[in-house]
Structures are given as C-alpha cells and as structure tokens.
Amino acid sequence: MAPPGDDVVVPVVELRDVSRTFAAGDVSVPALSDVSMKVGQGEYVAVVGPSGSGKSTMLNLVGLLDRPSKGTYLFEGIDTSTLDEGQRAGLRSRRIGFVFQSFHLLAHRTVIENVMLSTIYNGMPRSDRVPSAETSLLRVGLGNRMDFLPTKLSGGERQRVAIARALVTRPALLLADEPTGNLDSTTGGAMLGLFDELRADGLTLIVVTHDSQVSAHADRAIHLRDGRIEVLT
Amino acid sequence: MTGIVMPVNGEEVAPAKMSLRDLAAEAVAGIFARPGRTVLTVLGTVLGIGALVATLGVAKTAGNQIVGRFDELAATSVVVTNEQGFFFGPGGDSRIEIPADAESRLLRLNGVTAAGSFGSVEVGGALVRSVPIPDPLAQTEFQMSVYAASPGLLDAVRGDLATGRWFDWGHSERGDRIVVLGTGAAQRLNITRVDQQPVVFIGDDAYVVIGIVDSVRRQPELLNGLILPEGTARQEYGYTSATTVQIDVEIGAATLIAEQAAVALSPNEPTLLRVQKPPEPQDLRRDVEGDVNALFLVLGGVSLLVGAIGIANVTLVSVLERVGEIGLRRALGAARRHVAGQFLMESTAMGLVGGIIGASLGVLLVVGISAARTWTPVLDPVVPLVAPVVGAVTGLFAGLYPALRAAALEPVEALRSG
Numbered sequence: 001m002a003p004p005g006d007d008v009v010v011p012v013v014e015l016r017d018v019s020r021t022f023a024a025g026d027v028s029v030p031a032l033s034d035v036s037m038k039v040g041q042g043e044y045v046a047v048v049g050p051s052g053s054g055k056s057t058m059l060n061l062v063g064l065l066d067r068p069s070k071g072t073y074l075f076e077g078i079d080t081s082t083l084d085e086g087q088r089a090g091l092r093s094r095r096i097g098f099v100f101q102s103f104h105l106l107a108h109r110t111v112i113e114n115v116m117l118s119t120i121y122n123g124m125p126r127s128d129r130v131p132s133a134e135t136s137l138l139r140v141g142l143g144n145r146m147d148f149l150p151t152k153l154s155g156g157e158r159q160r161v162a163i164a165r166a167l168v169t170r171p172a173l174l175l176a177d178e179p180t181g182n183l184d185s186t187t188g189g190a191m192l193g194l195f196d197e198l199r200a201d202g203l204t205l206i207v208v209t210h211d212s213q214v215s216a217h218a219d220r221a222i223h224l225r226d227g228r229i230e231v232l233t
Numbered sequence: 234m235t236g237i238v239m240p241v242n243g244e245e246v247a248p249a250k251m252s253l254r255d256l257a258a259e260a261v262a263g264i265f266a267r268p269g270r271t272v273l274t275v276l277g278t279v280l281g282i283g284a285l286v287a288t289l290g291v292a293k294t295a296g297n298q299i300v301g302r303f304d305e306l307a308a309t310s311v312v313v314t315n316e317q318g319f320f321f322g323p324g325g326d327s328r329i330e331i332p333a334d335a336e337s338r339l340l341r342l343n344g345v346t347a348a349g350s351f352g353s354v355e356v357g358g359a360l361v362r363s364v365p366i367p368d369p370l371a372q373t374e375f376q377m378s379v380y381a382a383s384p385g386l387l388d389a390v391r392g393d394l395a396t397g398r399w400f401d402w403g404h405s406e407r408g409d410r411i412v413v414l415g416t417g418a419a420q421r422l423n424i425t426r427v428d429q430q431p432v433v434f435i436g437d438d439a440y441v442v443i444g445i446v447d448s449v450r451r452q453p454e455l456l457n458g459l460i461l462p463e464g465t466a467r468q469e470y471g472y473t474s475a476t477t478v479q480i481d482v483e484i485g486a487a488t489l490i491a492e493q494a495a496v497a498l499s500p501n502e503p504t505l506l507r508v509q510k511p512p513e514p515q516d517l518r519r520d521v522e523g524d525v526n527a528l529f530l531v532l533g534g535v536s537l538l539v540g541a542i543g544i545a546n547v548t549l550v551s552v553l554e555r556v557g558e559i560g561l562r563r564a565l566g567a568a569r570r571h572v573a574g575q576f577l578m579e580s581t582a583m584g585l586v587g588g589i590i591g592a593s594l595g596v597l598l599v600v601g602i603s604a605a606r607t608w609t610p611v612l613d614p615v616v617p618l619v620a621p622v623v624g625a626v627t628g629l630f631a632g633l634y635p636a637l638r639a640a641a642l643e644p645v646e647a648l649r650s651g
Binding site (some may be wrong): 060062063065066072075077078079080082083084085086087090091092093094100106108109113117118120121122124188195200 | 557561565
C-alpha cells in the first residue's frame with residue numbers, strides 16, 4: 001500500500017471516470033456518469049445535490065458496497081477492481097466507517113453491543129472490544145447509555161450510537177449519509193460539532209447531505225446533478 | 234496531492250476474518266432476539282425427534298416384552314438327552330450314562346433353579362391295574378409307560394400336583410414302593426384321591442399312590458405314565474440311568490448352562506450328550522422390533538420432515554425480515570460467508586435444541602408408557618445420543634437455502650430495503 005514515490009501523497013479516495021448504471025428492465029439508467037474526484041487524507045468533503053442526483057450511489061461506491069460499471073476507483077492507492085469480495089469486506093471492516101441515515105441499529109442488542117458489532121468482523125482481540133466500545137461511546141457523549149436498548153434512545157442518541165459504532169474500529173475514512181436528516185437543528189448542530197472534532201483528529205470525512213449547514217462546515221463541497229459533478233469547490 | 238498516482242494491485246489486502254466463537258455468539262443472539270418465534274420453530278423438530286425416539290424406544294420395549302412373555306418358559310429350559318446310551322459308539326465302549334447324582338451336580342451351577350432327571354423303566358411288558366372292581370365290561374389292565382424320576386423333576390418340569398405329594402430323596406434311597414401318577418394315568422386307573430392310600434399293581438407288585446400330577450409345563454408325556462422314584466426303579470427293575478435331564482434355569486442363563494450342563498454330567502465325554510437350548514432371544518426380539526419399527530419410523534420421519542420445513546420456513550422469513558441487519562453487517566465488514574454462516578448456525582442450533590428436547594421427551598414417553606403398562610422400559614443408549622445430532626443436521630439442511638439467500642443479498646439493496 002506504499003505510495004509509488006515519496007513526493008506523491010496518495011489520496012484516500014480517487015475516482016477516475018467512474019460510471020454506475022442500473023438496469024431497470026430493458027433500459028439502463030445511469031446513476032453516475034464519468035465522475036472523477038480525489039479526497040485527500042484528513043479532508044472533510046460534503047457531497048450535495050438534489051434527490052436522485054447520484055449522491056448515495058457515489059457513497060456506496062466509495063464505501064466498497066457497490067462496484068463501478070466503468071472507470072477506476074483507487075482506495076488508498078489500491079485499484080479496487082483487483083479485490084475479491086472477501087478483501088473488499090476486509091477493507092470495509094478495517095478502514096471504512098459508515099453512518100447511515102436510518103442508523104441501522106439492532107433493536108434487540110444493547111447500545112454497547114451494537115457498537116461492538118463492528119469489532120467482530122475486524123479481527124479486534126476480544127479483550128480490547130469492551131474498552132474500545134466504551135471509549136468510542138464516551139467520545140460521542142453516551143457514557144451513561146451503554147446498557148440501554150436503542151429503542152429507549154432519542155433520535156440524536158441513536159445517531160451518536162451509529163457514529164460510535166463507525167469509529168470503534170479506528171477507520172481511515174468515515175462515510176455519513178444524511179447524518180442530520182433525521183435530527184432537529186439542535187442535535188444536528190451537536191453532530192456537526194462532533195464531525196469537526198473528528199476531522200481535527202485527522203479522520204477523512206465524506207458526508208452526503210442536502211443540509212447547507214453541513215456543507216458549510218466542510219472543507220469543500222462536491223455538487224452532483226444528474227449523476228455528474230456540477231461544481232467542485 | 235500532485236502527480237499521477239499509479240494504481241496498486243490489491244493482492245496483499247487481507248480478507249475479512251471472523252472467529253467461529255463470534256459467529257456462534259451472533260447466532261445465539263439472533264436466536265434469542267425473538268424467543269417466542271424460536272420456541273415455535275423448535276417445536277417442529279421437538280415433535281419429529283420426540284416421535285422418532287419414542288417409536289424406537291416403544292418398539293424395543295414392546296419387543297422385549299413380547300419375547301419375555303411368549304418365551305419365558307422356553308427361555309428358561311435346557312434339556313440334556315442321552316440317546317447315546319442305547320448305542321455303542323465308534324470306540325465300542327464309549328457308552329456313557331447320566332450319573333445318578335445329576336440333580337445335585339447341576340444345582341451347583343450358578344443359574345440353575347431346578348433340575349431333575351427321568352427315564353423309561355423296562356417293566357417286561359407287565360400290565361398296570363388298580364384294585365379290581367368287578368365290572369366285566371370295563372377294562373382293568375393297561376399297558377402303561379413307567380418312568381423313573383429324580384425328586385427334583387417336578388420343579389424342573391414346573392409340574393403341579395392335583396392331590397397328594399411328590400416323593401423325596403428318602404423314598405428313593407429306601408426304595409419305597411410308592412408311585413406318583415400322571416393325571417392321564419390316574420383317570421384310566423380310576424384313582425382320584427390318595428387320602429386312603431390306593432394301590433396300583435405293576436404286574437403283581439403293589440405300589441402305594443402318594444400323589445397325582447395335575448399338569449406339567451414341560452415333558453407332557455409324564456402325564457400319561459406312572460412315575461417311580463429312581464431308587465425304587467433301580468431296586469425293583471434294574472433301572473440303570475436316566476435318559477433325559479430337564480433343567481430349569483434363570484432368564485438369560487440358558488446359553489451358559491447349556492454349555493456347562495454337558496460337562497457337569499459327563500466330564501469325560503461331554504459331546505456325547507445332546508443339549509437342547511432355547512433359541513437366542515435376541516433373534517426373536519429383532520424380528521418383533523422390525524415389524525413395529527417400520528411403520529412408526531416412517532411416521533417419525535414424516536414429522537421430522539415437517540419440522541425441517543418449519544425451520545426452513547422460519548429461517549427464510551427471518552432472513553427476509555432481517556435484510557437491513559444483513560446489509561449493515563456487510564457494510565461493517567462481514568463477508569458473504571459470514572452472513573451465510575450465521576444463519577446456518579442459527580438454524581443448526583435450533584435443530585440441535587429441538588433434538589435435545591425431543592430426545593428427552595421421547596425418553597420420558599417411553600418410560601411413561603412402560604410405567605402405565607408395567608413394562609420394563611428398554612432403549613438403545615445410542616438413540617438419545619444420536620437424536621440431537623439428527624436434529625442439528627436437520628436444522629443445517631433446513632437453513633441451507635435461507636442462508637444462501639441471505640448471502641446472495643447485495644449490501645446496497647439490503648441497506649436500502651432495511
């Protein structure tokens with residue numbers, strides 16, 4: 001994974017002419033067309049655009065949940081088309097953290113169990129799991145909710161559990177899909193404060209949003225429209 | 234961030250790993266997430282395995298019982314005959330005799346409950362009559378079999394006396410002129426009671442009747458004859474040795490006693506004696522079990538199949554319900570095989586638990602039925618041990634299709650619909 005040259009800094013994410021089309025019956029619908037972009041180490045990037053512009057498709061591709069139909073995706077310099085399914089899962093478990101809009105917490109497991117869920121696929125030694133999960137939950141300010149079931153938590157608290165789960169494996173890249181979409185403005189603001197802190201710690205963040213408040217916090221915003229990058233600021 | 238980055242191939246990227254223990258823990262957590270449904274799912278396997286175990290147990294118990302009832306008499310009988318006594322063997326002088334103390338020799342063997350020897354007595358064609366009644370039309374003299382018996386014979390043939398008594402060693406040793414009649418002989422001689430010491434004549438020799446044998450369970454020819462004590466026969470008719478020895482043994486001892494009896498009676502030439510022993514009880518039991526098993530095993534198999542379909546169905550529903558969870562796990566780094574493994578393990582665990590509970594209930598049922606029928610419960614110990622394994626295998630196969638369905642889900646699709 002070493003960069004091929006000392007003077008070149010390898011971006012965490014690099015898309016080269018990436019397209020993704022979905023087959024809907026006989027027609028193929030392009031969701032992303034010839035998108036190229038780079039996100040460097042420690043950057044905080046917002047992806048904005050109207051519904052159906054391909055934001056989520058892009059996030060899934062970047063998160064190795066989906067494969068491009070065309071083009072090349074380099075993750076930390078690695079050509080991801082050369083990876084098999086198990087290796088992609090390995091990268092997801094070690095290098096990438098996800099925060100979903102609908103949180104995706106397991107309703108029958110306690111908060112700390114939900115957080116520890118990502119450690120079982122990541123090879124973390126058993127003895128480290130509880131301390132890591134506790135640290136992660138303290139980080140998001142949920143030290144007093146560890147043994148609660150997610151159903152007893154407010155929306156903002158659930159979102160913070162999801163963030164703690166994404167952070168517990170110390171990923172290189174955090175992907176968030178509409179992190180403030182289900183939150184009121186106060187808790188949404190708190191979430192953005194948390195993202196600022198994470199970014200200050202050197203985490204690379206890509207956040208999909210249509211909340212202008214979120215994109216204002218980011219270093220730059222990528223505007224998508226109809227599957228193409230409209231503005232790259 | 235300047236310059237063109239040369240792509241690196243991903244050969245060295247480690248695939249996702251998950252320990253078996255974590256997989257098991259996740260499977261258990263999945264099972265307990267919906268305990269009510271799990272219980273209902275497991276019920277199918279419980280019924281299937283329970284039916285199988287109960288069937289095998291009841292069949293074996295009943296088989297055992299039938300054999301025990303039908304063959305209790307045969308299974309406890311060993312008969313030694315000395316046909317050789319009438320012939321001369323190849324050596325010319327290999328004629329052997331059943332010893333006079335056959336009874337006490339056999340009683341020393343562990344497992345013998347009673348033994349007695351008997352043989353025909355040669356009376357030189359003498360006819361038998363009782364005290365004559367002047368009736369010119371009635372026959373008063375008969376050709377009858379006369380036997381000499383050892384005192385233990387009555388018990389050995391499981392005989393019952395209609396009246397009077399059986400003789401003992403004292404009668405035999407003194408050579409008392411007494412006789413016991415078989416019930417058939419007694420009828421022909423018109424003797425029904427012995428309290429007035431009736432007398433029968435063999436030729437011209439008078440013998441006091443001391444008892445009448447009403448029935449015997451073995452050697453029924455005795456019922457039509459006169460039975461003298463061995464000592465009396467020896468003294469009066471030169472009777473030499475018994476030709477038949479009837480041995481009554483404890484259940485299960487027949488095979489062993491059959492081997493030992495010949496040696497005990499003729500240590501030098503045991504092979505010259507012919508020993509009749511009952512057939513091995515296992516053979517009979519196997520036949521009975523076979524009949525009972527075939528039908529009920531089919532029924533048990535059908536219930537197990539229904540149980541398997543139940544597990545498959547519920548696991549499939551659970552896969553469809555947990556699509557979101559599957560997507561989440563994939564996003565967190567679970568490979569397809571981890572997802573498949575988790576669902577397979579859940580269904581296998583349900584099958585295993587169903588098998589354990591089913592086997593327990595099956596055993597209880599066998600005991601319950603046996604208690605109600607006052608039977609002895611018999612169960613092959615392998616059955617309750619193998620039953621949970623059968624349950625687990627059932628669960629494994631039932632979970633195969635749902636698990637593959639779960640693994641085939643695309644994470645993106647799964648996350649969207651969850």
